[in-house]
Each structure stands twice: as structure tokens, then as C-alpha cells.
Amino acid sequence: MTAGQPLHADSAAQPQRPRHSISPPAALDPGAVPSFPPPEADGDESWVWSQIKAEARRDADAEPALASFLYATVLSHPSLDRSLAFHLANKLCSSTLLSTLLYDLFVATLAAHPSVRAAAAADLVAARSRDPACAGFAHCLLNYKGFLAVQAHRVAHVLWAQSRRALALALQSRVAEVFAVDIHPAAAIGKGILLDHATGVVIGETAVVGDNVSILHHVTLGGTGKAVGDRHPKIGDGVLIGAGATILGNVRIGAGAKVGAGSVVLIDVPPRSSAVGNPARLIGGKKGEDVVMPGESMDHTFFIQQWSDYTI
Amino acid sequence: MTAGQPLHADSAAQPQRPRHSISPPAALDPGAVPSFPPPEADGDESWVWSQIKAEARRDADAEPALASFLYATVLSHPSLDRSLAFHLANKLCSSTLLSTLLYDLFVATLAAHPSVRAAAAADLVAARSRDPACAGFAHCLLNYKGFLAVQAHRVAHVLWAQSRRALALALQSRVAEVFAVDIHPAAAIGKGILLDHATGVVIGETAVVGDNVSILHHVTLGGTGKAVGDRHPKIGDGVLIGAGATILGNVRIGAGAKVGAGSVVLIDVPPRSSAVGNPARLIGGKKGEDVVMPGESMDHTFFIQQWSDYTI
Amino acid sequence: MTAGQPLHADSAAQPQRPRHSISPPAALDPGAVPSFPPPEADGDESWVWSQIKAEARRDADAEPALASFLYATVLSHPSLDRSLAFHLANKLCSSTLLSTLLYDLFVATLAAHPSVRAAAAADLVAARSRDPACAGFAHCLLNYKGFLAVQAHRVAHVLWAQSRRALALALQSRVAEVFAVDIHPAAAIGKGILLDHATGVVIGETAVVGDNVSILHHVTLGGTGKAVGDRHPKIGDGVLIGAGATILGNVRIGAGAKVGAGSVVLIDVPPRSSAVGNPARLIGGKKGEDVVMPGESMDHTFFIQQWSDYTI
């Protein structure tokens, strides 16, 4: 991959997204620079929160057995960040890390970092838009361990940046135990992220993940093990990484690229191209044809035809 | 896959099973139509329960440190379904989903659905028969997270069918967190199922799994991501799916087929044939030779010879 | 693999290791006989413990929010084994297996088996030496679920050897649920082990793992499923097994060998050679060149060049 090869897609090439129409879907910009933290999107936050409340109220009315849970986690809270702080604190606490301590930490961090709150809202929109099995925003907020793991990571990432490393690592450890998602607090993760199913995801210390990326379960963004320095993958905007894919070393997966399920990727993957197999081979890329980024379209089986062609 | 291709094996071809002789092993019919829910097998239930009680009593006598656990989970209960409800409730509860609520839910569902109870008994017999490391029925009931995840799924599946979707999804989420097994409540799972080790298993919304199927850990029955409709695999009776295999899309894995460990399967696999590799290739099938279905014989390394031939 | 093929490396080839000068990583003796339990190394234990206390004290001073956790888990204990027993008991306990019972069990077992304590110390040194993301011994002790899973396994292994099998299996089950690491209590594991990230590791009943082995997450040392006998892999000293690798059957992975990420290995791998791909192929080995065993050097991407050569 040459130095000029972009991690982010050419935003000029992006037409309107015809996404699963949720009314009105927040118009995430897939071509945005993969900066982290992402810019403010407060409008999204309050709109998503109102949706979550409405869904939770509907479910509480329909299912009394779940109403207590829904009031505790959603309906008794004044905002998305309080709800999220409460839910995470009660999931990640242990006999030696009390929920009240974690709640304090999450409330304070979310209050001080609007970008972390905005990214949470963007992740909710991402799950709702991309995952056909996602029954609603509240479903994602309450039940998606990938979503919860990413939010806890963002708080750990803030702590890491503040040199509160022991606490950040303790948080990483709890997330790894409770959600089976292991993200080093130093890793930089964009917004609009979907970790679908999420079990077994591992993201290393110097990894960077852009915006609007979709990562299935068992995906590894691993190191080379060689040295202490920059040794993990850099994932561009709008990338889709299939289940069980293993990407190792300081390689670049260009914006809009796709990595097939079960692939082992040790090389750069150009933007809007695809990599499949073990070891992964590049199988073309029809740049300019797709109007939707694969990280958003979630076409997991894109490579069937191509691969068949290739392998036979 | 053609319309006539059967998901279930040709039952006429099935002789007596020479399974690991447990005396007397319940005679599961591997050629049964992969219907769900399965027919009643109350005899099995009570026989298995009496075995579990005997094993638990033996272990409680031999190991006082474990006696409290065994009395709480097994020996204080009048039936398999109460024991199972108790054990699941205490494993899946959280600070916001109390064990008493879950216990109520499990007791009521198991009481009202004999087929769910019978399937649990069949799963216990399956684990006992197929897994050489299975030390007994009680061992499976108490310690196999794959077994427990499947039983919780069956309850969630009933709730889903009753349109109690929010509760079904909350249950799925707890199972995914506690057991690292993520089965969508809409997925239809047969009886006589063995999820061995189970960590990381993902089964999608429109997947169907027949009877007497054995699935190792890290197996994905995933969607194509393309659309909302029928998009997940259909697994026939008696299929064996090796560790880490990824099967994507609405493909059919025929009755008695085998999928090799680490395979990535994007195509139909005919009955009694095998698929290995990434991407998976079909490597023949000696229909009529095997007297035992692979989902039951658990021959994980069937493909060594064949594959070696193929790949060299 | 012939009878004479060594599981352990040629110790004559090993230079002196300048231990505990952590940077550059301590080169643990890869040529040691893969015996288990390992010989006494009490000096290590006390030195590591003093390091852990110093790190915990530093972190407690710097981060009041974590001080309570650090005092509870480390600073209030007189020795590494008491700290470990406390930490494991509080992590593995459940509503039906109380922490006090587990604590008793761990304290008694560690007190009676110096080799288990020594192996724990060796594992800490291994993590500290090999994992660039390891922030210290205390970090590993408190936060590495792979480390904790292995220590709990060693206790279960002792129980198994004492024919306290029901208790050993109950412990295995808790480890599988809490850490998503499933090691059969009968499996023999050496010392100086690093289970990095660890989610999804499965090690079967008759597996043997030598000393100074590094195993990444999602690795399976699985059985053939055929029979009850010796059916799992034998891993030599100093082996490195990459993320997601699946090794099946009673095959031998020779000392100093490397198994690539995502590989499916069904054959013996000679010492100091490498196996990559699905199915795995041997891609040479430069015996005599390396002074450090791969299990310690952690070069995950060794096979890029070789593989590229091979596959193109």
C-alpha cells in the first residue's frame, strides 16, 4: 500500500444511501475522514433517545415480565448517557469492582466527552440500519454485547489518553470477561461501528478503525508480535470484515474494502476491493459501482461468485 | 440444491446404531424427519432424570465440597425440568433480570411444552453418547454451556412464537453473554443436539437445524447480510459441523453431511457428503457405507485422508 | 512423526537467558524438558510477588478509584498464592458455588503443590516477556483471563489426579463460562504458558502442552471424536500457535514449531518448522538459526514471506 492510498473513501463518490428506511434515518457520512473522536451530532442523540424510550415503553406495556428491567435500564433515566452508564455499570461490575464506582466513572466520562455520546448514538443508528435482526434501538442498547463493549472501550480509551492506564486496563479486562470482546484501550475506534454478535473480537493496541465499519464475531485485528511499536491493522471507513477473519500486522484495509469470513489477511487491501481466503487473496473490486459502502450494506456473501470463479 | 434434495437422511438406510454403549442408551432415530418440535419421549425424560439423580447422589457422597451445589441444582428437585429451570435461572440472572423472574418463566414454559422437555432429555442422551469426555448425564446438565444455551434457546423460541419478542431477545442476550452462544430466538433447532464446548457459536434468525446434529465451538450459521428474508443455513439431520466452521447464507447442508473444521461454506452440501476448506470444497461422500450418521459418530478427522488426497 | 522426534527443542542450542531484565524480553529456557509439574522455582515466586506488590502500590497511589480493587486483590495478601486464590475465587464463584468454598479449595491446593505456584510465577514472567501489551506483572495477574484460566486449570488438574473428578469438571465449567477458556482437567499443561487474549481456547482431555508455549485466542487442541482413547494434540516446548488455529487429533507439534493463524492442522509438525493454511502445509523451518523459540519471540507473521512464496 502506498503512502497516498486513502483509508477513507472518496466522499465525492457517495450518492444518497438507500438504507433500510427507518424514518428518518440519520444520514451518516460514510466518506468522512476517519478521525477520532468524531464530531458532535447532538441532534442524533436526542432523536435516538426518544426512539429508545418509545420502544421501551411499548415493550414494558406489552410484556410486564420485562417492565422492571426496562424501567431500571431505560425508562427511569433522563438521557441516553445516563441509561448507558447505568446499564454498563451493572453489567461490568464485579465483587471487587462495585457498580457504583463504575457508574460514577461512566457518568463523568460521558458527561465530559460529547463525542463519546455522539458515537454511541451513531453506533445505535448503525446497528439499526445494517442488521436485519435488530429489532430496534432499545434492543441494541440493551442486548448487543458488541455495542456495549464498544461503548465501554470508548470510556477506557478516554482514560488511557488521560494516562489513567491501570483503570483503563481493568475496564478492558472486565469487557473481555463479560462480553468476550477484547479491545485494547489504546486502540482508536471510529463511530457508526457495528460489532455483530461480537463474541471473540480482539482488537490490538495500535489498531485504528475508521467510521461506519462493520465487524462480525471472532474477528482479530492482531499484532505481529515482533515489537512494541505500531503493529496492528488500520481499518478504513466503511469496511466490512466477515466472521472469523484474522487481520495481522500493521496493514491497511482501504476504505470500502471487504474481508471475507474466515480470511487470514497479512497484506494491505486497497479501497473498495475484497480479500478472501486463507491466506487472503484480493479478488477485485468494482470501484465506483457500489453506491453503498460494504460496512453498511453488510453483504457478507459478496465473494461467493467471485471466489467461485477464482478458485475453480 | 435441488428441491428434492433431502435435509433428512434416508431412514431406510439406517441399521442399528452401535453407539458408545451406555446401558440402555435411548435409541434415537437419526433418520427421523427434521420436524420441530420433536415428538414426545417421556420415557426418556424420566429415565434420564433417574440417571442424573443417581450420578449426583454418588458425587455428593464422594465429594462433600460439591454436595451443596448438587443438592441445590439436582437433588432437591422433583423433575428434570425443575432442576433445569433452577439451574438456568441462577446462571442467566443478572442484577436487572432477577433469578426468580427467570425461574418462573422457565418453569411455566417447560410445564406447558412437553416437547421442549423431551428435547432436553434427547440432548442429554446425545452428549452422553457422542462426547467421549462426557462423564455422565449430570455432568452435561450442570456443566455443558452448550447444553444449557440450547435449552434456554428453546424457551426463547417458544416466547418468540408467542410474539413475546422483547423477552425472547433479552433471553438471547443473556445466553450470549453468559455462555458465549448466540442463537436468535427465531431459529428452529431440533432435538438430540450437541453443542460441544460451544464458545462462540452463532446461529442466525432464519436458520434451521435438524435432529441429532453435532456442532463444535466457534461455528457460525450466518446470514448473507443482504436482506431481511430467509438468509441463514438449513442443517439436515445427523450433520456434523467441525470447530470454527462458518456456513453463510440460505444454503442446505444435507442430512448426514459433514463440514470440516475451519471450513467456510457458501454452497449447498449434499446429504452424506463432506465439505472442507476455505472456501469449502465437496470431497465426496460414501453414501450407504456409514451405518452411523456423522452427527452421532463425531468423526472430526474424517477428512484427513480425503483432504490430503485432494490437496496434494 | 517417528518415535524419536523430540517434543522439546535441542537444549544444547540455547544460550544463557538474561532473565528478568524485562526489556529486552527475558529469554526463558526453551530447551527444558516438557515435564509437568515443573521443578521448583521459589526464588522466582517471591521476586515476581514483590514486583506485583510494587506495581499495585504504585497504581493504588496514582488511581484512588482502583485502590480498593488493588488492596482487595493484591495488597492485603501475604503471598502470590493467597492473592491468586482470592482473585480466582471471586471471579469463578456463582450463586451455587460460593467464593468461600472456592477460596478454601484454591488455598489448600496451592499450599500443597509448590509446582503449581511456581508455574504461575513462570506464566507471569512469560506474559511480561512476550506480550508487548502487557503493562506489568500485576496487570497480567489481575486482568489476563488466559492467565487466570490456566491457573484454575492447574488446580482442576490436581483434583483430577486425585480422582476428585466431579469437582474438577465443575471448575472446568466455571472457567469455560467466566473466561471462555475450556481446558479439560485431564490435559497436562507445562509452565511459562501464555494464553494471549484467550477467548475461545479449547484444549481437550488427552492434550499435552509443553513449557514456554504461546497460544493465541480461538485456538483448538481438539480430538478426533473417534474414540475414548488418546486423541488430542501433543504440543512441544516453545511452540507458537496463532489465533484461530485448529489442531485436531493425536498429532505432535514439535518443539519450537509455529502454527499460523487460522490454520487447520491434522498432521504432525516437525520441530522448529512451520505449518500454515487450511489444511495446513509445512513451510520449512530454519533449524539452528533462531536463538529464541517462537513461543517466546511471538513472531505471528513469520509466514507472510514464506507463504506468499508458497501460494503464488
Place this chain on the structure above:
Amino acid sequence: MTAGQPLHADSAAQPQRPRHSISPPAALDPGAVPSFPPPEADGDESWVWSQIKAEARRDADAEPALASFLYATVLSHPSLDRSLAFHLANKLCSSTLLSTLLYDLFVATLAAHPSVRAAAAADLVAARSRDPACAGFAHCLLNYKGFLAVQAHRVAHVLWAQSRRALALALQSRVAEVFAVDIHPAAAIGKGILLDHATGVVIGETAVVGDNVSILHHVTLGGTGKAVGDRHPKIGDGVLIGAGATILGNVRIGAGAKVGAGSVVLIDVPPRSSAVGNPARLIGGKKGEDVVMPGESMDHTFFIQQWSDYTI
């Protein structure tokens, strides 16, 4: 006390009670025979339950912070006895007596004993009618430890009668620890009981308490300590016992009698008379004047004038 001295009041003197018109307080029939268990009153049960649900719904709407609690304890349950079983199980459970076990026990006992359910409803009506600080039926059900202690006692009493004494005593012990109310499971307690504040109440093995009795906190119905036989007080219908009163030995407190706060009573107290002081003296009784029994009127300070007269 002569043999003919009635423990119950003269029922002929009782006018019709205008029940459930809570203000003015419902005048429960004090002349009922102090039988135990009391007769069925299912109509009351369902009426009270509908009131509780309405109150809980009102409070959940007004106070989101409490809604989760109210749904968990009241609004998710189909009946008073399920709500009560849930609430008691979660209050009385401990690390060695799991909530699911207790819930099972309470549900089964309440289902099999309508009189226990009816007595619970009568106690709720009693608290609502007599205690000016009682904010509603739900308030009493959820917050009155005296009410909860009495309900748990009734279950223990059933167990005792079934010769399940070890379990009955374990339940007594939990009630004594959690609510600081110590009632021996053999003690027979009527219906329409109000234990106001309740801390420190002790009721011994052979004590009998009639219907519609009000007992303040710190009251002891104690034994003589002399022997194993019948050695505790017998309290008639409609009796009021003030705070801190100590009644010792097999004495009879006649129907409609009053015992002053802080009194130490070692003698029989005739019906509708009063006892005050340490040691208690009888201070008259204006039989026939009161239309409401003191246990229901709750006039704690009745003895001021009389006592002043007496003591000066």
C-alpha cells in the same frame, strides 16, 4: 383467669362493619372466633390485589425511579400471592438460601393454603385501616416489615405443622435476621394482624394470637423458661399491645384488652380491661362502651388519664 373467660369478644355487641370505605377506618369484626387458620375470604383477596395494582401503577407513573421496583414486585405478577412470594423470596434469600428455592416454597405453600392467602389480605386491610401512617395497601405489602414477617411466619407455621421443622426454623431465622421479628414457627397467629414498626417483636413457641390484634414494636410474648410445655401468652381477639410491652408466661390476655407501652405483664388480663406499668396493674375496663376493639382503634394513650389517676 377462669376457664370460662373468653379470649374472644362478645360478638353480639358488634355492629355491621362498613368495610372497605377506608376512611373512616373499616371496622373489622372483632368478635370473630379466634380460630386459625381463618375462613376463606377470597373476595377480599382480589379486591385488595386490584387496589395494590392501582396504587403501584399510580406510583410507577409518578416516580420513574421506583417503577422498576414496582414492576418487579407488583405489576409483573398475576396475583397477590405470587407478588408476595416474589417479594419475600428476594428479601429472605441469602448466599446459602437461594431466592429461587424460597420462591418455590412460598408459591407452593400459598397455592395450597387459601387461608394463608386470605389472612395476608386481612392483614393488609388491618394495616390500611388502623395505621394513620399507612399510605396504601401497596405501601404495606412492600414496605412493612411486620407485615412481611407475619406472612413468612404463616408459611413457616404450615411447614411446622407438616413436620418440616428444620426448614421452618431456617425460615424463622431468616425472618429474625432480616426483619428483626422473631416468631417461633409453632406459634399460632390469627388474621387481621398489625405488627406496627415491628423491630424486636418476639413471639414464643406456644403463644397464640387471636384475630385483629395490633402489636407494636419491641413487644415480647415470652416464655417462663421453666419447662418445655405450654409456657407462652394467649392473646385474645382485638387486643392492643403497646410498644415495648413484655408479656411472660402462659397468661391470658382477654379479647379487647389493652396492654400499655412498656408494661411487664405476668398475670391474666380480663377481656376489655387494661394493664399498665412494670409490673403491670389492671386499670379497669369499661366493657360494653367501646364499639370498636382497641386492637383496631389503636388508641395507644388510653391509659394516660387512668394511669395518672391510679399512680398519683
Place this chain on the structure above:
Amino acid sequence: MTAGQPLHADSAAQPQRPRHSISPPAALDPGAVPSFPPPEADGDESWVWSQIKAEARRDADAEPALASFLYATVLSHPSLDRSLAFHLANKLCSSTLLSTLLYDLFVATLAAHPSVRAAAAADLVAARSRDPACAGFAHCLLNYKGFLAVQAHRVAHVLWAQSRRALALALQSRVAEVFAVDIHPAAAIGKGILLDHATGVVIGETAVVGDNVSILHHVTLGGTGKAVGDRHPKIGDGVLIGAGATILGNVRIGAGAKVGAGSVVLIDVPPRSSAVGNPARLIGGKKGEDVVMPGESMDHTFFIQQWSDYTI
């Protein structure tokens, strides 16, 4: 008691207090008007907090087994109110009232009501000054259930005043269960309060307690039971109420009065006089002689000589 009879002492009569010299003791004004909430005393708050931190640090250094507890409850918090909110939340939480919810409630209430914080500080000074067994401010904050009960009451009182009655009553109930102290949220309690030992204290709805009052365990400030209106005692400033005393009805206990242990008081007690016995008799008062109010001098046995004189 005439209308003009003061509940507060004659402040002009107050010389310097020679209290247990703690350097420098906050100079509480015993003659202050028994208003509630009390005026700001922020200086006290920060001074007391610095003392608590110093004591906790000393104890954590001396007793590693307690260090985790001390860091969790005191040393990790930035202020007295956060420490108190944390400690109360973890003590009063239950399976249906989560600690995070209570913590939120306590933090918000204490932040919004400086007078509640100041009263807490004054109570700590009171305990430290008056109770010879009080080992320090931290001892009181962490271990005195009377102190903790009063602080929780103050929060409940604020909620009551805000018409959040269901929540206030739920809080009262938890305090009654956990600390065996039952204070109606409507009761008005001054500052500088010592509830010594505290078990069994009951304070009714319309009770008023002035400043610098000391109340021993088993004390009842009870109602008459007659009606809904103003029916509980009014306790003046600087009053001392001995163990087991029962004060019933809307009577006034004048400033600086003493009530003997075990007394039953049904009448007004003039300022600086004493009441003893059952029923209580007034035994004089040497107004002007005492330089310290009894609520602060804690002379429990004042009445021995006087009573002996009186009763013989």
C-alpha cells in the same frame, strides 16, 4: 405545657462547652432555634472530611485487610457527600433497589441541599464529642448505623417534601430493615444528632427533633394512634433520651430535658427537667446549674441519686 414553653434552651445561659477536647471541636450552639434544615456550616464539612481521610489513611496503612474497604468507602471519594452517598447506596441496596439507583438519588439530593450535608457533618462532630466509644469520625461515618440511618432519613425527608412519597417510604423501609431504625420521612430531625447504638429507634410521622439531641437505642417517639393529625412528640434542643424510653403522643420535651432509660413518657417535660419511670414522673431540674446540655454531656445516670430519693 403552656404555649410559651420553649423547646429550645435559653441560649444566654450557655457558657463555653468543656467537651471532650477534640482539636478543634466545632462549636455547636445548643441554644439555637430548632429550625430544620439547619444553616450552612461548610467549614465544618471540609474540616471533618479532612479528618476522616486522615483517619482512613492511617487505618488503611495499619490494617491491609481493611484497606480495600477504606479506599472503596472513603479514600477514593472527593468529598464527604460522595463518600456518604456511596456507602449508603451499597448498604441500602437490595435485589430490587439497585445500588446505582440509590447512589444517583443520594448524590443528587446531597448536591442540591447543602443543609443536609452540613447536618451530616454536625452529626459526626456530635458522635465524636459525646460518645466515649467513638474512635474517630471515620469510625462513625462507616460503622454507626444510627448515623447512617439519620442521613438516609434526611434524604427521604427531602423527597417527602418534594411529594415524592412512594420513594421516600421505600427508603424508610430499607433503613428500617438494614439498620433497624424506623423514622417516618415526614419527621423533622435537627442537626448534631446522635443515635447511639440505634437498634429499634422508632420516630413517627409528626415528630420533631431539635438540634444536638442524643437518643439511645430502643427509643420510641410514638403516636397516640387516635387520629391522623399531629400526634407525635416534639423534642427540644439538647435533650437526652435514655435507652428504651418510650415517649407517646403530641407531648413536648423541653430543651435540655432528660428522659431516663426505660421511661414511659405521656406528658410534657419542661426544659432542663428530668422524667423517669414507667409511667414517667418529673424529678426536678436544676435549671441554670448545668453548663452543658444533657444531649451533649450524655449523663445517662443522672437520675440515680434523684430517683433513689424519689422512689424510696
Place this chain on the structure above:
Amino acid sequence: MTAGQPLHADSAAQPQRPRHSISPPAALDPGAVPSFPPPEADGDESWVWSQIKAEARRDADAEPALASFLYATVLSHPSLDRSLAFHLANKLCSSTLLSTLLYDLFVATLAAHPSVRAAAAADLVAARSRDPACAGFAHCLLNYKGFLAVQAHRVAHVLWAQSRRALALALQSRVAEVFAVDIHPAAAIGKGILLDHATGVVIGETAVVGDNVSILHHVTLGGTGKAVGDRHPKIGDGVLIGAGATILGNVRIGAGAKVGAGSVVLIDVPPRSSAVGNPARLIGGKKGEDVVMPGESMDHTFFIQQWSDYTI
């Protein structure tokens, strides 16, 4: 009370006690010197422990619902002190004081102090002998909060003597909250103690309690409040103190004396005499007549005849 007045009874007057023939109640030697800690009585310990095991086994067989509890608390332990340490740790633990920490503390203290173990055994014999409602040794060990509070106190007393005061006070506080029994760790308590019902017992810092004393609930051994020095009661051997009695100041209650229920005692009580009333009066004592000390005969109503005589 003169200086020479003995706190312990005249041992010469004591016949041989036919111990352990529980029915009739074992007559413990009331004339033993009230030393603390008491001498070794290991024989008792093992005999009592064998009884407890037999009772627990009987109950576990008869009541499966309780078997888990009985195995956890009794049947899985090798000795009385381990069982006691386990049971206390699980009762007294909190979210900030973990059960494993307390268990460690109790195990270590009981192991190092045989006299504390012997005193526990003597207390069990005392409860079994004196309390007609005591169903067995196991009943007392598991269910008597008075028994458990005293054992925890003895551990706190050891800590206090070792100048581990902060930990001793924390333990006192947990006992006061959980059992509503408040005993200052500095108080010296003999052996063969029965705290019957126990709610609300308060024993101050400089109190001394001899051997074979029986104390009912709500009893206060309180201070004068005047000063820091020796200010609490000294209770001789074999004393019986009735429910709700309040004894204040550094007074001496002679060996074999009785204090009536509800009494307020401010004066010395000679050996084998009785004190009743508020304030308490001495009502004679028939020294030499009783062969059994009142603390053991538990005659609570001794004073009825005498008092009647006296008061009329």
C-alpha cells in the same frame, strides 16, 4: 456491693454436672472462675461437632430443600471452627467487605485461639441445655443470631486485644447491622453464654460478662455516658437477665443473680439475689437453696410471686 463481693458463685456449692446427657439439661458448672478466655475443652468441641454433623445429616435426608444449605454450612466442613468461619463469613459479608476476606480472618483467628473455639462449643451446649425451643446443636449453630453474634464478637475481641481496632470495630458494625446485636469489641464475654432471641442486645466497651450467663433480647449493659473510663456493668457467673432489662453504669451483678424483664438497674445486685422493676428493687434471694444457677435454669418468671408480694 462490697469489694469482696464475688462475681462468681460459690463453687463449693456445685454438685457434679452430668454433662451431655442433654435430657435432663446438662448442668454446667456455674462456679467456675469467670476467667476469659476460658480453658481448653477440646473434648467438648469434637463431641458437639459430631452431634451437629449427625443432626445436619438427618435434616438433609429428611428435607431435600434444605440439604444444599446444610452441606454448604455444615456437612462439607472438617470441623466446627471451619463451619463457623464459613457461616459467619457468608452472613457478615457485604459488598465492601468480601466473604473471602472475612473467612480468612475467622479461620485464622479460630485456628490460633483454642479458647475461642472452646467457648463456641460451650455456648452451643448452653443453648441446647437451657432453651426449650432449641431443636438441636445444628439449629443453634445455623439459626441463632445471638450465638453467631457472640462468636463474631469473640473474634473481634481478639483483634481488639491485638490492637487491630479498626478491623474489630468494622466487625462490630457488621454484627450490629446483620444480627441487631451491638457488642463493643473490648467487652469481655465468658463462655457458656446464651443470648436468647438477641435482637437489640447492647453491651458496652468496659462491660464484663462471666460464664454461663443467659441474656434475653433487648438487654442493655450500658454506660453512664459520663466519662471515658470503666463505665459499664460487670455481670457475674450464672446470671439471668430478662428481656428488655437495662443495666447502666459500672455496677456489679453478683454471681447467680437474676434481673427481671423490663427492669432498669442502676445499682449493684448481690449474688443470688434478684432485681426487678423500673427502677429496680432487690427482692431477696434464697442463697444456698438453688443447686442450679438462674442463668442456666432460665426461670424468667421467678419474680412473679415475690414481686406481687413486694409491690402489693
